[in-house]
Amino acid sequence: MKISTYDTTLRDGAQSDTVFYSKNDKLNIIRLLDSLGIDFIEIDNPVYNPYDDGFFDDLKKMDLLHSKIVAFGSTVKAGADPENDPVLSFLADYSECCAIFGKASPLHVTDVLKTTMEENLRMISESIRFLKSKGRYVFFDAEHFFDGWLSSRQYALSVLETAQLAGADEIVLCDTNGGTFPADIERAVMDVKTHVSVRLGIHTHNDCALAVANALSAVSAGAELVQGTINGIGERCGNADLSALIANLQIKSCFDVLPEGKIRSLTGISRAIAQITNISTQGLPYISRAAFSHKAGTHADAVLKNPATFEHIDPSLVGNKRTILLSEISGKSAVLPMIRRVVPDIDKNSDKVDMLLSAMKDKEAHGYRYEAAQASFELLIRKVLGMYTPHFEVELYKLINEAKLGEECKSYVFTEVRVENQQEIAATESDGPVHALDEAFRKALRPFFPSLDKVQLIDYKVRVMDNRSATGSTVQVLIDSTDGKDVWTTVGVSIDIIQASHEALIDSIEYKLLKDEKTLQ
Numbered sequence: 187m188k189i190s191t192y193d194t195t196l197r198d199g200a201q202s203d204t205v206f207y208s209k210n211d212k213l214n215i216i217r218l219l220d221s222l223g224i225d226f227i228e229i230d231n232p233v234y235n236p237y238d239d240g241f242f243d244d245l246k247k248m249d250l251l252h253s254k255i256v257a258f259g260s261t262v263k264a265g266a267d268p269e270n271d272p273v274l275s276f277l278a279d280y281s282e283c284c285a286i287f288g289k290a291s292p293l294h295v296t297d298v299l300k301t302t303m304e305e306n307l308r309m310i311s312e313s314i315r316f317l318k319s320k321g322r323y324v325f326f327d328a329e330h331f332f333d334g335w336l337s338s339r340q341y342a343l344s345v346l347e348t349a350q351l352a353g354a355d356e357i358v359l360c361d362t363n364g365g366t367f368p369a370d371i372e373r374a375v376m377d378v379k380t381h382v383s384v385r386l387g388i389h390t391h392n393d394c395a396l397a398v399a400n401a402l403s404a405v406s407a408g409a410e411l412v413q414g415t416i417n418g419i420g421e422r423c424g425n426a427d428l429s430a431l432i433a434n435l436q437i438k439s440c441f442d443v444l445p446e447g448k449i450r451s452l453t454g455i456s457r458a459i460a461q462i463t464n465i466s467t468q469g470l471p472y473i474s475r476a477a478f479s480h481k482a483g484t485h486a487d488a489v490l491k492n493p494a495t496f497e498h499i500d501p502s503l504v505g506n507k508r509t510i511l512l513s514e515i516s517g518k519s520a521v522l523p524m525i526r527r528v529v530p531d532i533d534k535n536s537d538k539v540d541m542l543l544s545a546m547k548d549k550e551a552h553g554y555r556y557e558a559a560q561a562s563f564e565l566l567i568r569k570v571l572g573m574y575t576p577h578f579e580v581e582l583y584k585l586i587n588e589a590k591l592g593e594e595c596k597s598y599v600f601t602e603v604r605v606e607n608q609q610e611i612a613a614t615e616s617d618g619p620v621h622a623l624d625e626a627f628r629k630a631l632r633p634f635f636p637s638l639d640k641v642q643l644i645d646y647k648v649r650v651m652d653n654r655s656a657t658g659s660t661v662q663v664l665i666d667s668t669d670g671k672d673v674w675t676t677v678g679v680s681i682d683i684i685q686a687s688h689e690a691l692i693d694s695i696e697y698k699l700l701k702d703e704k705t706l707q
Contacts, residue, residue: 189441190411192226192325192358192387193219193428194420195459197258200230201421204465209241211462216245219416220253222455223448224428226325228256228285228413233273242280252445256325257281261288261313264301268316278320286313287327287360290345291334303341307348314352326354327389332366335374346382356385358413361400364393364423368403375407387411390426392418397426402434405441416459417467429456433472433504453505461644472504479509479557509560521546524560528567538571545570552679553651553660559677561697562690568700577699578605578631580692585619585684599626605634620646620687627691637702638695640669648683665690669698 196212199205207215212229219227232242245255257280259273268274277284288310289295295306310326317324326349328334334342346357359375366374371388378386388404388411390397401412412435418427429452436443443449456473460466467474478501488495493508501507521543522534532538545566546556556563568574583601599622600613612630616622621643628638645666650659663678663686674697678689 187441188410189405189435189443190225190387191223191428191432191443192228192256192411192413193224193416194228194258194389194413194425195219195415195428195463197228197230198421198425199415199419199463202419202424202463202465203421205419205463207462209244212241213244213248215416215459215462216248216250216253216255218455218458220250221448222451223252223445225253225411226256226283227253228258231257231259231273231276233259233276254283255281256283256285258285258287261286261309262316264299264305264309268312271313274313274316278317278322281322283323283325284317285325285327285358286317287329288313288345288349289330289334290328290342290360291330292338292341293333294330307344310345311348311352314349314354318353323355324353325356325358325387327358327360329360330362331359332361332371332374333363335377336366336370339377343378343381346378350382350384354384356387356411357382358387358389358411359404359409360389361391361397362389364391364397366390366396366400367394368396368399371400372403372407375404375409379408385410387413389413391420392423392425392427395423397424398430398434401426401431402439405435405439416456417463417465417470417473419463419465427470429473430471433499437499437503449503450505473506475509477501478506524563525567528564528573529571542567542570553662554677554679555662556677559664559675561674562676562693565693565696565700577635577696578603580627580688581609583623583626583688585623587619597622599623601626601630603627603630605631608634610634619684620691623684623688624691627695631695635699635702637669638698641695641698642668642670643691643694644668644673646687648686651679661686663687663690665694667694667698669701672701674698674701 195215200207216227257277259277262268262271262274289299289306292303295301295303299306314324314326328345331342349357359378375386386409388401388409390400405412412431414426414428414431416428418424432443432452435441436449453473457467469476471477478497480496522539525532525539525542565574581602581604583599586598587595589595594617596615597619598615602609602611610630610633612626614622614625614629616625624643628641632638643665647664649662651662660679660681661683664675666673666675676690676693676697678686680686
């Protein structure tokens with residue numbers, strides 16, 4: 187059975203309090219969603235967002251391979267004529283597929299629209315009829331349907347019957363407040379199935395942490411379309427996470443959801459959209475780095491012997507991968523695969539393995555954490571085993587921060603580096619000290635290692651390791667870097683945040699150069 191996917195990341199997702207899209211952000215997200223094979227992509231209405239100058243024209247020029255664009259709007263206002271409504275006029279002129287929402291709860295009719303139950307039904311009917319007269323495919327979103335069904339079942343059902351009679355192609359049942367439980371969702375959808383015959387969709391919010399569960403309940407009761415946002419972003423607590431919904435439906439429930447082979451790109455696309463929205467995917471099912479990470483020594487040992495012991499699916503099915511986290515509770519079995527990347531034939535009972543475990547635990551006692559910084563851990567392995575030769579040495583760096591009242595701070599860095607017998611000097615100016623350090627080191631090293639041009643620092647995290655010491659605390663710095671192909675993380679620790687950042691930056695550059703060497707071998 188086919189379950190259609192309807193993405194509202196650009197519309198409902200934009201209502202998240204931390205999400206702001208540029209025009210290019212929106213176009214890039216649409217490209218990503220289309221490449222994943224999402225059936226419908228919802229966009230907002232320029233009447234609501236007049237600042238989107240040029241977006242709608244550029245979107246018209248896009249050649250989408252799979253997805254259909256759905257323009258979103260509302261029913262006509264109380265007492266008004268659809269022919270003169272600017273929102274409906276845009277929908278009729280712009281897109282072959284349209285979505286309009288109307289109230290399915292008497293509370294919202296009387297307290298929000300300030301009109302009668304009969305007038306609300308007229309608004310819904312005439313709005314849909316107007317769009318159908320223009321040849322449009324119409325989704326009707328029954329807003330607050332489940333609240334209405336629980337409080338005034340007959341009226342909520344009459345809203346759906348009105349929409350069907352007016353010609354709606356699909357009706358989407360909305361748990362707009364996110365307060366309904368799965369059992370009630372299932373009962374309501376089964377009830378609706380006995381009153382309307384058009385295709386049903388489900389739209390859920392996560393205010394009770396039940397958005398995905400509620401959508402799955404609706405599908406089990408007969409819904410054939412799921413609405414959501416990538417990574418679950420949205421107003422208040424967010425929308426149903428479409429990434430998790432797709433995986434649950436296709437892998438766990440064996441529905442036909444995405445085109446063949448596309449689900450393997452789910453992790454990459456979800457993370458790419460997370461980068462655009464600047465929302466962390468930490469802890470998200472299926473697609474986060476933590477989703478298939480194992481830290482406890484016994485767990486790691488078990489999953490290496492048989493993945494089914496601690497993994498509910500093969501991570502590669504969604505384009506993710508297993509990670510064995512390296513920490514003070516890791517056993518030899520957890521650390522060994524990482525060591526064997528450097529020394530393939532090393533024996534588990536070798537003294538070298540014991541030596542590495544001892545070195546790792548000593549470093550972690552001083553605040554280092556390698557579960558999230560495996561690039562630094564590979565360098566540590568090489569250092570402990572005598573297999574590390576630095577590509578360069580930083581002989582000197584000088585950092586000056588300049589702050590003037592009412593002006594942004596400026597950071598200046600001067601550095602001297604040595605590569606074999608050659609010395610290079612560089613100076614940079616930036617808005618922040620860490621960025622200035624990064625730029626200075628790479629500028630000085632670029633004549634020797636041109637591939638550093640491709641390296642970018644994409645994330646920077648600071649954690650206080652001992653808050654009892656206040657401003658004298660040890661800090662841990664984690665830096666994520668990329669060369670456009672791979673992403674790696676390095677760590678630095680010091681009571682001086684600049685020194686900790688310096689250490690993580692040097693590790694990042696050394697790891698990139700080491701990676702280049704391995705590629706050439």
